[in-house]
Amino acid sequence: MRKSYDFSNSVPNPYAKRIKKQITIRLDEGTISYFKEMAEEKGIPYQSLINLYLRDCANEHRELQTKWA
Numbered sequence: 001m002r003k004s005y006d007f008s009n010s011v012p013n014p015y016a017k018r019i020k021k022q023i024t025i026r027l028d029e030g031t032i033s034y035f036k037e038m039a040e041e042k043g044i045p046y047q048s049l050i051n052l053y054l055r056d057c058a059n060e061h062r063e064l065q066t067k068w069a
Helices: 030-040 044-059
Strands: none
Touching: 030 044
8 A cells, every 4th residue: 555645636426426325224024025036036136126116216206195994
């Protein structure tokens, strides 16, 4: 390693706004199983699939319909 580095010509990370934040969320086993099975079929990690699904909901401004019978 060098003793010092010159960052005077550096540029901001263009992907900084898309950096993911680790959180804790409680999901029931059925929901986790559903996304794990779907993720295995698609060949992607289930956490990424859940993130894609939630991002799609947010982008489309979907609202939960809660109508109890």
